[in-house]
Structures are given as structure tokens and as C-alpha cells.
Amino acid sequence: MTRGNQRDLARAKNQKKQQEMQKKKTASEKTGLSLSERKRRDAELMREKQRKKDEQLAAVCNQMEKIKC
Known part of the structure; x- marks a missing residue:
């Protein structure tokens, strides 16, 4: 009943x-x-990331509307 190493x-x-x-x-x-503090910093980074993504989406939507006209 030895366990060895x-x-x-x-x-x-x-x-x-x-x-x-x-x-x-x-x-x-x-x-x-x-x-x-880390949570606050991370939340701010995520908000900034989301804002940039929303701006990109708005730009794409505007381009799509121009194409339709």
C-alpha cells in the first residue's frame, strides 16, 4: 500500500x-x-470600443443609403 513517488x-x-x-x-x-478601479477602467474601455463600433456602423449605413438613391 505504498504510494511510491x-x-x-x-x-x-x-x-x-x-x-x-x-x-x-x-x-x-x-x-x-x-x-x-480595474472594473471602472475596463468599463470605460469597453464603452469607447462600443462607441467606435457604432460610428463604423453608422458610416456603413450612410454609404448604403447613398447607394440606394
């Missing part, structure tokens, strides 16, 4: 996973933004 492999895998989680955590801390 399975326990050691699992321990090493878990340690690697913990280090990756720590790296991700430190990366978010480097930006210096809290969760709410």
Missing part, C-alpha cells in the same frame, strides 16, 4: 500551481489598481 509529484505540482497564482497576484498588484 505519487505524493512527491502531487506536492511538486501543487507548489508550482501556488507559485503561478502568486505571480498572477503580484502582476495585478504591480498595476496599482484595486478591483473597483
Whole structure:
């Protein structure tokens, strides 16, 4: 009923996973933004992206109307 090196492999895998989680955590801390600040920034970026997309769509619609006339 010995487990061989399975326990050691699992321990090493878990340690690697913990280090990756720590790296991700430190990366978010480097930006210096809290969760709410990141949400606000991301929401603003998405609004800007949507505005640009709407402008492109309006331009295409205007061109289509000119072609019909």
C-alpha cells in the first residue's frame, strides 16, 4: 500500500500551481489598481470600443443609403 513517488509529484505540482497564482497576484498588484478601479477602467474601455463600433456602423449605413438613391 505504498504510494511510491505519487505524493512527491502531487506536492511538486501543487507548489508550482501556488507559485503561478502568486505571480498572477503580484502582476495585478504591480498595476496599482484595486478591483473597483480595474472594473471602472475596463468599463470605460469597453464603452469607447462600443462607441467606435457604432460610428463604423453608422458610416456603413450612410454609404448604403447613398447607394440606394
